[in-house]
Amino acid sequence: MAKVIQRRSLTLLERSYLWEIIKGMGTTFKHLFRNFKNPEKMQLMSYPEVEVQTPQNYRGSHRLMKRPDGEPRCVACYMCSTACPARCITIEAEPSSDPRIEKKPRKFEIDWLVCVFCGLCEEACPVDAIRMDTRKVAISHYTRKEFIADMPRLLNWDPKDFPANDAQSQKAPGGKQNQQAKQIWGLEVKHS
Amino acid sequence: MIDQIIQMTLNLDMPQMSVLEWIITLGKFAFVFIPLAFIVVMIFMERKGASLIQDRLGPNRSALPVFGGLRFFGFVHNFTDGIKLFTKETFIPTYAHKVWYVVAPGIGFLVAFLTPAVIPWFAPLTWWTGDHISQVSGMIIDSDTGILLMFALSSLSIYGTAMSAWASNSKYALLGGMRATAMMISYEVSMGLSLMGIFLLAGSFNLQHIVAWQEAHVWGIFVQPVAFFVFLTSMIAETGRAPFDVAESESEIVAGYHLEYSAMRFGLFYMGEYAHIVIASIIIATLFLGGYAIPFVSTDLLRAHVDIALALCLGGLGTMIGGFHLMVRRWKKVYATMGAKDAGTRNREYSFLQFTSGVASPVVLALAVAVFFLLNPMAATTVDGTPIFPAWVSIAAAAVQVVVLIAKAFLFCWIWIWVRWTLPRFRYDQVMSLGWKILLNLALVNLVVTAIIAKLVTGVR
Numbered sequence: 178m179a180k181v182i183q184r185r186s187l188t189l190l191e192r193s194y195l196w197e198i199i200k201g202m203g204t205t206f207k208h209l210f211r212n213f214k215n216p217e218k219m220q221l222m223s224y225p226e227v228e229v230q231t232p233q234n235y236r237g238s239h240r241l242m243k244r245p246d247g248e249p250r251c252v253a254c255y256m257c258s259t260a261c262p263a264r265c266i267t268i269e270a271e272p273s274s275d276p277r278i279e280k281k282p283r284k285f286e287i288d289w290l291v292c293v294f295c296g297l298c299e300e301a302c303p304v305d306a307i308r309m310d311t312r313k314v315a316i317s318h319y320t321r322k323e324f325i326a327d328m329p330r331l332l333n334w335d336p337k338d339f340p341a342n343d344a345q346s347q348k349a350p351g352g353k354q355n356q357q358a359k360q361i362w363g364l365e366v367k368h369s
Numbered sequence: 370m371i372d373q374i375i376q377m378t379l380n381l382d383m384p385q386m387s388v389l390e391w392i393i394t395l396g397k398f399a400f401v402f403i404p405l406a407f408i409v410v411m412i413f414m415e416r417k418g419a420s421l422i423q424d425r426l427g428p429n430r431s432a433l434p435v436f437g438g439l440r441f442f443g444f445v446h447n448f449t450d451g452i453k454l455f456t457k458e459t460f461i462p463t464y465a466h467k468v469w470y471v472v473a474p475g476i477g478f479l480v481a482f483l484t485p486a487v488i489p490w491f492a493p494l495t496w497w498t499g500d501h502i503s504q505v506s507g508m509i510i511d512s513d514t515g516i517l518l519m520f521a522l523s524s525l526s527i528y529g530t531a532m533s534a535w536a537s538n539s540k541y542a543l544l545g546g547m548r549a550t551a552m553m554i555s556y557e558v559s560m561g562l563s564l565m566g567i568f569l570l571a572g573s574f575n576l577q578h579i580v581a582w583q584e585a586h587v588w589g590i591f592v593q594p595v596a597f598f599v600f601l602t603s604m605i606a607e608t609g610r611a612p613f614d615v616a617e618s619e620s621e622i623v624a625g626y627h628l629e630y631s632a633m634r635f636g637l638f639y640m641g642e643y644a645h646i647v648i649a650s651i652i653i654a655t656l657f658l659g660g661y662a663i664p665f666v667s668t669d670l671l672r673a674h675v676d677i678a679l680a681l682c683l684g685g686l687g688t689m690i691g692g693f694h695l696m697v698r699r700w701k702k703v704y705a706t707m708g709a710k711d712a713g714t715r716n717r718e719y720s721f722l723q724f725t726s727g728v729a730s731p732v733v734l735a736l737a738v739a740v741f742f743l744l745n746p747m748a749a750t751t752v753d754g755t756p757i758f759p760a761w762v763s764i765a766a767a768a769v770q771v772v773v774l775i776a777k778a779f780l781f782c783w784i785w786i787w788v789r790w791t792l793p794r795f796r797y798d799q800v801m802s803l804g805w806k807i808l809l810n811l812a813l814v815n816l817v818v819t820a821i822i823a824k825l826v827t828g829v830r
Contacts (some may be wrong), residue, residue: 190596195598198792202695205422205791217703226709 236296236309241331243349245358253280259303265291267290290324370440393505401485407647418786450570457632468535470623474637486510489577491767492668496760515575527553537629545625549616555804560603562595562812566819580660589657591774593817597657604649612792644713661770671766672758676744683737694726
């Protein structure tokens with residue numbers, strides 16, 4: 178049953194409007210005085226001088242994950258570019274030199290001016306090759322061409338910037354689990 | 370000598386004036402620039418007041434390129450704004466009426482130069498020249514028309530608005546101009562009528578006499594509180610500021626009458642609006658807050674103790690600089706803990722400001738003490754029962770009175786900003802009903818009640 182809210186009619190003092198104005202001005206003056214007295218208590222950040230720490234699961238600009246030997250993990254299956262609603266991903270495939278893998282990308286480009294940062298590409302990827310967890314949200318360049326991120330740029334990231342418990346990132350060259358992962362990867366090559 | 374030349378060339382019947390009188394009479398014209406000087410401070414005050422009310426810091430990034438960038442907490446933005454407005458393209462729409470389009474922005478700005486002429490900036494200067502008493506009025510135009518002349522001049526600014534609206538040849542601009550004109554007509558009535566009470570009490574339209582009456586009796590705000598409220602509201606409406614800024618309400622008619630204007634032509638509208646606020650503040654301070662008068666201190670008492678007054682003024686300035694010093698020190702500490710990339714640069718700037726204010730404050734305070742002990746107003750010579758002081762005492766007292774008037778005007782400027790950032794905009798019909806149905810009636814009732822009480826109490830007028 179719907180609840181009927183009884184609207185209270187305004188009192189004479191409220192209808193005169195003047196007293197309510199004085200109360201409102203009191204509120205604004207309270208804010209002014211408080212912020213003047215304690216500027217450090219204002220909930221603000223001196224951006225861009227102070228870095229904004231976005232959470233790890235925030236969808237920022239993309240990166241391509243790397244195998245332990247530094248090759249892109251992508252298998253050029255076109256799943257991400259198919260899933261992409263903005264059609265911002267351009268992939269060109271070529272045969273892989275690794276006998277265990279069929280294809281690898283010759284060209285992998287993301288147009289950040291077209292991208293809507295929906296995250297469907299990382300959802301679609303079957304091999305966890307594309308991620309959006311770089312936490313870089315302010316993408317600014319001078320020309321349109323610079324907004325098209327090619328493969329070297331997407332691969333240019335450092336495992337040190339990612340948490341230690343992120344195993345897939347730490348397996349890349351320079352990561353904490355790289356040696357271990359390299360051994361496993363190399364052994365498998367020997368046996369195949 | 371000057372008056373002799375003028376008398377010879379123009380064949381006018383001029384009073385005999387000494388050189389000092391001529392200097393002061395001509396120097397008074399500098400007061401027309403006071404509203405402009407106010408604008409610079411007021412834009413800064415508006416930005417900082419707004420930002421602190423809304424829990425933010427406000428614009429503070431533009432810097433003077435000395436000492437690695439002096440920001441002065443955003444004060445430099447005024448000058449960068451000026452550079453921007455002056456160097457932008459001055460665009461004229463194809464279908465605009467070229468002549469009126471160009472002329473219109475100047476009118477509102479011109480009024481800002483005219484209206485200070487009738488404001489009494491200080492009590493009439495009197496001094497003994499040796500054989501007679503010299504007297505110079507505190508107003509540029511010492512006329513008994515006084516406030517009426519002021520209203521006539523300040524009403525002219527609506528011509529600028531209406532003309533710009535029509536010349537722009539744009540629907541939105543025209544709507545804005547219509548609204549501004551309608552508001553002007555509505556609020557001018559209650560504005561004029563609300564002041565009739567105080568004219569009745571003071572018995573004059575001359576602002577000098579009104580201030581003198583307040584100095585002798587009591588401030589206008591205490592005898593005419595309703596008139597004060599009505600006049601303040603009408604003046605806020607008159608200047609077209611929130612909550613009465615229907616003439617340029619951006620949610621309905623984009624920007625109103627100055628929609629088609631860019632660059633310095635827009636800048637003139639912008640500055641004209643602020644100048645209008647400053648002038649309105651000075652008028653309210655003059656009419657209701659005793660103008661240049663200090664409470665419980667008459668002009669003669671001020672002149673007799675001008676050393677104390679000057680010392681207090683300098684002491685106040687020194688204390689304010691000291692307060693600024695403490696504020697900078699506090700903010701320097703706060704900024705150092707933020708972990709900003711430019712912490713070094715800012716630390717250097719804040720250290721510079723801290724050092725400068727830390728040196729300036731004791732110097733000014735020492736100057737205040739020196740003035741208190743070293744300055745000695747000469748004893749007054751009594752002529753016809755009124756004490757007459759030397760010229761420099763009168764001029765020093767006048768300087769103190771100008772400072773007092775400006776301080777009071779700043780108080781009202783702040784009320785303008787405070788109201789703007791507190792209240793939402795009225796709807797157009799609400800503005801009209803408030804003007805015609807409430808304020809006008811309040812002003813009329815106030816006039817009748819004041820007349821009856823004045824008749825009963827004084828029995829004269």
